[in-house]
Amino acid sequence: MNLTLKIWRQKGPQDKGKMVDYKVSDISEHMSFLEMMDVLNEQLVNSGEEPVAFDHDCREGICGMCSLHINGEAHGPDRGITTCQLHMRMFKDGDTITIEPWRAKAFPVIKDLIVDRMAFERIQQAGGYISVNTSGNTQDANALPISKHNADEAMDAAACIGCGACVASCKNSSAMLFVGAKVSQFALLPQGQVEAADRVKNMVAQMDLEGFGNCTNTGACEVECPKGISLENIARMNRELVKASLIKF
Amino acid sequence: MSVLDSKVPEGPIKDKWTTYKDKINLVNPANKRHIDIIVVGTGLAGGSAAATLAELGYNVKAFAYQDSPRRAHSIAAQGGINAAKNYMGDGDSTYRLFYDTVKGGDYRSREANVHRLAEVSGNIIDQCVAQGVPFARDYGGLLDNRSFGGVLVSRTFYAKGQTGQQLLLGCYSAMNRQIARGKIDMYNRHEMLDVVKVDGKARGIIARDLITGEIERHSAHAVVIATGGYGNVYFLSTNAMGSNATAAWKIHKKGAFFANPCFTQIHPTCIPRSGDYQSKLTLMSESLRNDGRIWVPAKLEDAKAIQEGRLKPTELAEEDRDYYLERRYPAFGNLVPRDVASRAAKERCDAGYGVNATGEAVYLDFAAAFVRYGSEQAKIKGLKNASKEEIIKLGQEIIEQKYGNLFQMYEKIIAENPYETPMMIYPATHYTMGGVWVDYNLMTTVDGLYCIGEANFSDHGANRLGASALMQGLADGYFVLPYTIGDYLADDIRTGPISTETKEFDEVEKEVKDKIDFFINNNGTKSVDHFHKRLGKVMWDKVGMSRNEKDLKEAMVEIKAIREEFWKEVKVPGDANEMNPELEKAGRVADFLELGELFAKDALIRNESCGGHFREESVELDGEQKGEAKRNDKDFAFVSAWEYKGEPADAVLHKEELEFKDIELKQRSYK
Numbered sequence: 001m002n003l004t005l006k007i008w009r010q011k012g013p014q015d016k017g018k019m020v021d022y023k024v025s026d027i028s029e030h031m032s033f034l035e036m037m038d039v040l041n042e043q044l045v046n047s048g049e050e051p052v053a054f055d056h057d058c059r060e061g062i063c064g065m066c067s068l069h070i071n072g073e074a075h076g077p078d079r080g081i082t083t084c085q086l087h088m089r090m091f092k093d094g095d096t097i098t099i100e101p102w103r104a105k106a107f108p109v110i111k112d113l114i115v116d117r118m119a120f121e122r123i124q125q126a127g128g129y130i131s132v133n134t135s136g137n138t139q140d141a142n143a144l145p146i147s148k149h150n151a152d153e154a155m156d157a158a159a160c161i162g163c164g165a166c167v168a169s170c171k172n173s174s175a176m177l178f179v180g181a182k183v184s185q186f187a188l189l190p191q192g193q194v195e196a197a198d199r200v201k202n203m204v205a206q207m208d209l210e211g212f213g214n215c216t217n218t219g220a221c222e223v224e225c226p227k228g229i230s231l232e233n234i235a236r237m238n239r240e241l242v243k244a245s246l247i248k249f
Numbered sequence: 250m251s252v253l254d255s256k257v258p259e260g261p262i263k264d265k266w267t268t269y270k271d272k273i274n275l276v277n278p279a280n281k282r283h284i285d286i287i288v289v290g291t292g293l294a295g296g297s298a299a300a301t302l303a304e305l306g307y308n309v310k311a312f313a314y315q316d317s318p319r320r321a322h323s324i325a326a327q328g329g330i331n332a333a334k335n336y337m338g339d340g341d342s343t344y345r346l347f348y349d350t351v352k353g354g355d356y357r358s359r360e361a362n363v364h365r366l367a368e369v370s371g372n373i374i375d376q377c378v379a380q381g382v383p384f385a386r387d388y389g390g391l392l393d394n395r396s397f398g399g400v401l402v403s404r405t406f407y408a409k410g411q412t413g414q415q416l417l418l419g420c421y422s423a424m425n426r427q428i429a430r431g432k433i434d435m436y437n438r439h440e441m442l443d444v445v446k447v448d449g450k451a452r453g454i455i456a457r458d459l460i461t462g463e464i465e466r467h468s469a470h471a472v473v474i475a476t477g478g479y480g481n482v483y484f485l486s487t488n489a490m491g492s493n494a495t496a497a498w499k500i501h502k503k504g505a506f507f508a509n510p511c512f513t514q515i516h517p518t519c520i521p522r523s524g525d526y527q528s529k530l531t532l533m534s535e536s537l538r539n540d541g542r543i544w545v546p547a548k549l550e551d552a553k554a555i556q557e558g559r560l561k562p563t564e565l566a567e568e569d570r571d572y573y574l575e576r577r578y579p580a581f582g583n584l585v586p587r588d589v590a591s592r593a594a595k596e597r598c599d600a601g602y603g604v605n606a607t608g609e610a611v612y613l614d615f616a617a618a619f620v621r622y623g624s625e626q627a628k629i630k631g632l633k634n635a636s637k638e639e640i641i642k643l644g645q646e647i648i649e650q651k652y653g654n655l656f657q658m659y660e661k662i663i664a665e666n667p668y669e670t671p672m673m674i675y676p677a678t679h680y681t682m683g684g685v686w687v688d689y690n691l692m693t694t695v696d697g698l699y700c701i702g703e704a705n706f707s708d709h710g711a712n713r714l715g716a717s718a719l720m721q722g723l724a725d726g727y728f729v730l731p732y733t734i735g736d737y738l739a740d741d742i743r744t745g746p747i748s749t750e751t752k753e754f755d756e757v758e759k760e761v762k763d764k765i766d767f768f769i770n771n772n773g774t775k776s777v778d779h780f781h782k783r784l785g786k787v788m789w790d791k792v793g794m795s796r797n798e799k800d801l802k803e804a805m806v807e808i809k810a811i812r813e814e815f816w817k818e819v820k821v822p823g824d825a826n827e828m829n830p831e832l833e834k835a836g837r838v839a840d841f842l843e844l845g846e847l848f849a850k851d852a853l854i855r856n857e858s859c860g861g862h863f864r865e866e867s868v869e870l871d872g873e874q875k876g877e878a879k880r881n882d883k884d885f886a887f888v889s890a891w892e893y894k895g896e897p898a899d900a901v902l903h904k905e906e907l908e909f910k911d912i913e914l915k916q917r918s919y920k
Contacts, residue, residue, distance in 0.1 A: 012827060030523045030664075038528055038778075045776040045831065050823045053830055055316070058489040059529040061658075062414055063320040085661055110460055111828045118437070121317055125429045129422035132379040134301045136369075136728055141378040142336060145390030154383040155409055158418065162319055191381045 001027050001093035005040065007052055008100045010109050013116075017109065019098075029089035033076060034059060034066065036088055053112040059084040061226065064161030067168070068113060069100040074165035074224040082163060082226045102164050104173035106211045117164050119210035120178060126206035127199040128182045130192035150188045157184040159227045166221035166229075172213030177221040179207050180233035187240050197244035204241055253506070253890055253905045256688040257361040262911050263343075266365045269689075270732055274739035281306030283745070284738050285469040287454055288312070289441045289496050291424065292321030293417055293719060294702025295475030297726025300423035303432035305731055307738075310467055311424070312436045312456060314491055314833075319421045322477060322489040323722060326413025327534050328397060329405035330719040332370040337394055341402040343367045348912060349400045350717060353586070354682070354710020355860040355880060356914050357512070359888070359907065361689060362707040369728040370720055374406055376727055380419040384408050397535075397715040405716045410534065410654055416719055420726070439465070440833065441496045442761045444472060444503050444698065447753045451500075451698035455754075455761045459833060462826040464762055466754045468747035470738055471697045473730065474500060475722075478681035478703040480513065482841045482848060483793075484785025486678040487519060487532045493837040494844050497685050497704050505693035506890040506903060508706035509683035510844065511852035514713050515794050515861045516679035517590035520662055521610040530677040531662060533655055535715055538583050538590070540648065541613040541672070545602040547571040552602045562604065562612055562671050573597055581919040588712050588861035589919055591676035592878070595794050598675070605673050614671035619644030676794065680718060682709040682860070683851070686890040686905075690733035691725060694890075697737060701725035706888065711860025765825050768835045773820040777834045780815045784808060784838070784845050792849045797865040801853040805846050805898060812842040846897035851889055854902065857881035873920055882914050 002025045010017030024040050031039070034056050041051035057065040066083040070076030076086045091097065099113065107115040132138065146154075158181070166177035183200050186192050192199070215234055222231045258269045276284065284307050288299040291313040299311040313321065333346040346367040351358055374392070378384060384406050385393040394403040408415035427433040438459040445453040445468075453468035479494035480486040501507045518533045546552040547569050554560035574593055575582045585593075594611045597603070604610050623644030627635040635643070645668050649656065656667050663673070685693050685700040687707055693700050702722040709717065791804035815838070823829040858867045858878030867879045888905040 028524055028526065031526055032528075032662075035526050035528050039526060042776055042778060045820060045822055048820075048822060051831055053828060057315060057320060057491050058322060058325050060325050060487075060531055062325050062411070063315075063322070063489060065315060065320050081661065085658075087661065087664070089664055114828070117316055121425075121435075121437070124422070125425045129426040130379070130381045131426060132376075132423075134297070134304045134376065134380075134420075134423045134727060135731065136372050136376060138372075138375040138379040141334075141375045141384075142391050144378070146386055147390050148386045148388050151383050151386040154381075155385075155411075155415070158383050158415060159409075159411060161414075162317065185383065186381055189381050189383065191379060 001029070001088070001091070003027055003091065003094070004096040006096060006098045007113070009052070009112055011111065013108055013110060027088055029087070031088045032059070032084055033068070033070070033086040033088065034084050053114050055114050056084060061085045062161060064163040067102050067115065067164060069102060069168060071098050074102070074168045075226055079223075080226060080228055082161070102168035104167045104212070106173065106175070107164060107167065115164075117162070119212070120162055120164065120175070122210065123175070123179060123203055123206045124182065127202035130186065131195055132191070144190055146189060154185045154188040157181045157188065157229065157233050160229050161227055163226060165224045165226060167212065169220040169224040170213065171218060171220070172216060174215045174221070175207050175210070175212040176215040176234045176237065177225065177229055177231070179203055180237035181229050183237040183240055184233040187236055196240065197247045200237065200240040201244050204237070253686070253694070253903050254688060255359065255905055256690060257359070258689065262360060262364045265361055266368055273732065273736040276735045276739050276742060278306050280742040282308070284308065284741060285310065285747070286471050286473060286734070287467060287469040288473045288475060289454065290321070290475035290477060290704070291318035292323035292475065292477055292702065293413070293420060293722030294704070294726045295473070296321065296417065296420040296424055297723050298473055298475060298701060298730050299433055300420055300427055301727050301731045302734070303427035303430070309427070309433045310436065310469065311433050312439045312441055312454075314438065314440045314459065316437050318424055318435070319418060321417060322492050323417045323719070324414045325489070326719055327410045327532070328536065329395065329407035329412045329716045330373065330416060330723070331397070331404050331716045332374045332406060332720065333367055333404060334371045334374060336392060337403045339402045341404050345402060346370060346404065350708070350714060351710065351912050352915070352917070353712060353714035355712050355917065356710060356882065356886065356909060357509070357859060357888070357907065358710035359707045360909060360911060365729065366708055366721060366724050369724045372728060373720065373723045377416055377419050380423060382408060382415045382419040400714065413719055416723065420723070441499070442836065443499045443757050445753050445757045446503060446695065447747070447751065450696040452747050453749060453754065455758050460828050462824070462829065464758060466749035466758060468749045470741045470744060470747065471699065471734060473699040473701060473734075474685065474704055475701045475726070476704050478684070479841070479844055480678045480681050482784065482845050483678040483788045484781050485522060485527060485530050485789070487516065487530050490529065493840070495837050495840045497700070498840040498844050500685065500693065500695065500698060500700070502893050504695045504893070505698060505700070506686040506892055507683070507847065508686035508888050508890045509851065510848040510891070511792070511855060511862060512682035512711050512860060513678055514587065514680040514682060515591040515676045517587055517594060517676050518613065518674045519677035520659065521605055521673050521675035522607060523605070531658070532677070532679065533659065533672075533674065535587065537613060537652060537655060540618040540651070541583065541615050542572055542617055543574050543583050543590070543594070543611055543613055544570045544572045545597045545604055545611050549601055552604065555604050556606060556608055571597070571602070578919045585919045586712070591861060592794055592863050594674075594676055610673035610675045612671040613674045615648055615667070616671070618648060622647040680713055682706065682711060682713055686888070690736065691730050692733070692737065699730060699734060701730055711862065764836065765832065768819065768821040768832055769825045771819055771821065773818040775818045775820060777819060777821065777831060777838050780811060780819065781834075781838045781841065783811050784842055787811070788845055788848070792845070792852055794861060795863045795865060796852050798853065798856075801849050804849040805853070808842065808846040808849065809898070812846070815839065815842055843897050847891055847900055850898060850900065851891065854889065855885060857885045859885065874916065874918060880916070886914070
């Protein structure tokens with residue numbers, strides 16, 4: 001199929017960006033969206049132009065590196081997938097496709113379609129861990145039974161890949177689904193309970209500091225999340241936060 | 250005497266690691282604050298090492314080419330992680346895990362390293378659970394296990410189909426704790442481009458900031474390489490797009506020997522290639538072979554009709570199908586190990602029996618499983634007169650519970666419903682067992698330069714069993730390196746900070762900058778990918794699963810020719826002083842073009858079939874094993890360790906003879 005691509009080009013963080021039109025032809029419906037981008041880039045390199053920079057790596061839907069706002073949707077049409085799993089059969093011959101980077105104040109553009117997601121790193125560093133010594137003197141793993149229900153729910157929350165689609169889809173650019181998922185994983189497990197109050201307070205404080213907006217329960221994040229992380233995690237984070245605020249040290 | 254000293258401690262194998270730990274030098278906690286360590290790569294091996302070294306008190310600088318350690322390709326491992334816990338009471342033990350791993354590796358790994366791996370395996374699970382890794386649990390709240398290929402006990406711990414992801418997030422969180430404490434300086438979107446040696450010791454690296462393009466000098470008392478495997482030398486593989494060999498190759502050029510480069514695992518159950526544009530191959534879990542039957546058409550004309558789309562697989566009568574694994578290996582059938590299944594698939598496809606348009610696919614058919622499970626369900630539900638359709642539907646529901654996510658993933662990629670038509674699969678390059686040579690301390694042949702995880706060579710032999718890669722990465726990072734590195738660093742407590750303003754740093758930085766300038770200014774006509782794809786084709790056709798002397802010699806010549814053309818004709822648009830993904834790729838492909846030739850050279854000298862590598866000249870000629878791969882322990886029970894001498898073809902071979910004192914070398918039979 002033949003397609004027209006409208007792509008955000010921006011040389012660097014300080015430069016002004018703009019939409020540029022490109023044509024690609026002979027795109028097979030079996031290609032992934034990123035392979036279609038490879039075709040465009042090969043074409044640009046061969047004509048001496050700079051290829052379009054975009055983030056990608058595992059191309060198996062798990063690393064969370066790929067981003068792309070496609071026709072106004074995070075990771076494009078289709079549900080429960082990342083951009084690397086989006087296939088060109090979702091488009092038609094002659095289509096015009098608009099491709100933009102994640103849009104959020106806390107995710108500044110580095111180049112073209114690549115944004116800086118370091119804000120997520122700093123939130124994790126503010127408390128997204130259990131303070132256990134890593135030198136191997138831990139108790140036997142079966143010494144602490146965990147109900148299957150809680151373990152499964154913790155796993156569902158832990159499935160977040162940190163891609164940022166939730167932020168990009170939210171009208172407030174809120175990171176509460178991302179933060180809620182991590183807080184929930186640990187809230188559901190007995191390990192790390194002693195620091196649970198500090199964890200949620202510190203992570204939420206860092207999230208606010210990074211310039212993410214608040215949650216107004218629109219639910220776009222859940223719809224666009226490639227891993228189906230549930231809004232329930234935001235509710236759990238809020239409960240944890242209230243609980244933490246009632247604890248005096 | 251060889252220049253290689255494995256430094257394996259004396260004494261009985263079960264005591265080696267304990268007595269070794271008791272005797273090595275330690276660094277006093279107050280002195281650790283004055284010692285810097287660089288860790289390159291932050292997947293399971295590098296991430297766990299960085300976190301633990303920081304925990305111990307060293308100052309760690311960690312480097313990752315991605316924006317976060319959480320994206321390392323360890324994340325893509327699905328199945329699970331082995332540990333000899335014997336929670337199931339099925340007789341598992343350290344010795345059994347050790348035995349299975351050595352045998353599974355076709356007796357080409359180092360006994361002492363594997364035994365140590367088995368010893369610490371149980372502690373890995375304890376560590377990860379303490380970090381909050383949500384492993385699967387049974388209804389009593391205890392950890393659940395499953396079984397994997399090549400073993401007779403249930404010792405695989407798992408977190409849904411995302412075990413690698415969860416383990417990585419565990420060590421990522423441990424890293425985050427150390428980053429917050431200021432004990433790890435994390436350099437995201439940085440790539441190591443060379444190592445710097447001072448007085449023969451590794452004392453730093455030259456790295457490029459991938460956002461600004463700035464070339465940076467970083468010094469340390471020791472350098473740890475944990476950058477994973479080099480499977481992308483094939484262009485198409487199951488590795489992430491950015492996975493590369495640059496750090497490992499650059500240290501090889503600076504004196505670290507490269508071991509067994511020709512040992513690569515070819516995984517039998519990948520989604521096949523569908524066209525020339527393809528960038529990547531996707532792995533389907535090996536567990537599918539528990540219930541799927543593998544076949545191709547028995548007649549060439551049927552295969553042709555299927556390739557051309559004139560015939561559907563479901564229309565082919567049972568007697569016109571060739572269930573070739575069941576035919577050749579009646580005892581193990583569809584559950585033969587990865588190497589055997591991969592070779593058999595390629596043999597059928599090469600003979601013209603492939604089932605997709607490219608002729609490079611075989612069927613993995615669940616129709617029989619639908620009926621088998623469906624009939625059982627009908628009995629359980631008391632449906633005496635269930636129709637064939639009802640039975641199939643019941644069976645499909647069971648298969649969906651077991652493999653639903655894999656079936657869905659397949660349908661997304663291929664756009665065919667695998668419940669209605671058999672899946673297509675084909676082997677693909679997956680994991681590299683070769684890598685940088687290290688001694689028992691995990692140190693390379695360069696003082697102070699360590700290599701851990703998939704990037705080293707020691708634990709997997711010629712073939713890797715499922716669920717053992719995650720185990721090795723975390724064992725090296727959490728429990729082995731943090732001890733062994735102290736023995737070396739104990740001599741450095743008075744050294745003080747290492748200056749980066751020295752002629753050694755000047756020289757290496759200049760080499761790095763010159764290469765970058767060359768790429769940016771070379772007015773070539775062909776893209777980096779053009780060369781990478783050509784290299785990959787030679788590697789797959791002539792240095793793939795099936796190899797012979799003539800092809801290997803040709804491959805060496807062809808790879809050299811591609812390399813020479815690359816340095817004349819490569820085109821890299823953009824600037825050096827900005828984010829430039831094409832420039833990053835150019836440097837990596839330049840290294841693959843050298844590594845590929847050494848890979849072929851190593852395959853050439855190893856005139857035996859071993860692990861996943863079928864050497865056409867080394868075949869069993871008679872008896873029950875006629876036509877099967879023939880390993881040659883008399884002549885090849887060694888590690889080939891290559892010393893760099895300029896051109897890859899000139900590399901000098903050193904042999905580390907492998908000793909098997911605790912395990913008897915046996916023929917592997919699956920008939």
